[in-house]
Amino acid sequence: MKKNNSKLSYIAISGMLVFLINISEASFRSKINKGNSYFKDEQYDKALELYRDAQISAPERPELHFNLGDGLYKAENYEEAMQEFQKATYSKDISIQSKSYYNIGNCLYKSGKLPESIIYYKKALELNPKDNDAKYNIEFVQKKIKDNMDKNKQQGQQQKQNQQKDQQQKDKDKQQQDKKEKGDKNKDKKDEKQQAEEQDKKKKEMSKEDAERILESMKDQEKKGMEKKQKMAVPNMPVPAEDW
Numbered sequence: 134m135k136k137n138n139s140k141l142s143y144i145a146i147s148g149m150l151v152f153l154i155n156i157s158e159a160s161f162r163s164k165i166n167k168g169n170s171y172f173k174d175e176q177y178d179k180a181l182e183l184y185r186d187a188q189i190s191a192p193e194r195p196e197l198h199f200n201l202g203d204g205l206y207k208a209e210n211y212e213e214a215m216q217e218f219q220k221a222t223y224s225k226d227i228s229i230q231s232k233s234y235y236n237i238g239n240c241l242y243k244s245g246k247l248p249e250s251i252i253y254y255k256k257a258l259e260l261n262p263k264d265n266d267a268k269y270n271i272e273f274v275q276k277k278i279k280d281n282m283d284k285n286k287q288q289g290q291q292q293k294q295n296q297q298k299d300q301q302q303k304d305k306d307k308q309q310q311d312k313k314e315k316g317d318k319n320k321d322k323k324d325e326k327q328q329a330e331e332q333d334k335k336k337k338e339m340s341k342e343d344a345e346r347i348l349e350s351m352k353d354q355e356k357k358g359m360e361k362k363q364k365m366a367v368p369n370m371p372v373p374a375e376d377w
């Protein structure tokens with residue numbers, strides 16, 4: 134399957150379905166051929182079932198491991214697919230080796246392991262220098278890694294700027310809070326001073342009132358004393374008339 138150059142995010146899997154012609158058993162050949170037919174019709178679960186059934190008769194055939202890897206890859210089971218492709222690299226066929234390494238690279242890419250995928254694309258390219266798909270994928274993944282690094286750098290810078298803004302806002306809020314608390318303290322002190330002055334004023338006013346009351350009381354007492362003395366005084370006797 135060739136990749137579509139108009140879709141840069143697409144990474145091709147080789148899709149090479151191996152027809153095993155060196156085994157004489159008709160049932161084995163029938164399972165492989167039928168499995169390949171299901172694969173082409175994108176019925177990957179049925180294809181895998183037939184490939185595994187055929188593997189019972191030939192568990193060590195690298196070509197069959199490659200077909201299993203293809204089916205597992207299409208089923209998005211990348212971990213198991215890598216294991217099957219790894220076994221397929223033991224094939225004596227250089228083409229199968231190269232395509233197995235290539236597809237291991239695809240599995241790694243799909244699993245988010247971009248740097249590791251480049252290693253296997255390069256292995257595929259070493260075995261087949263004319264593999265344009267491998268060349269393309271190496272360049273594509275390298276660009277992807279660079280883009281991710283740039284994106285992470287931008288996100289880091291943005292995060293740092295956001296943290297700085299948050300800290301500046303916190304400092305501003307703290308300054309306003311400190312200013313408010315200071316104003317409240319000054320107000321409290323002013324209120325305390327005003328209260329003390331009012332209390333002193335009241336004390337003075339009370340002292341003046343007390344003095345006036347005492348003075349009035351003394352005047353009343355003095356007046357009452359004078360009236361009492363007047364009542365107690367002996368009246369003057371009239372001069373007796375002369376007795377002629």
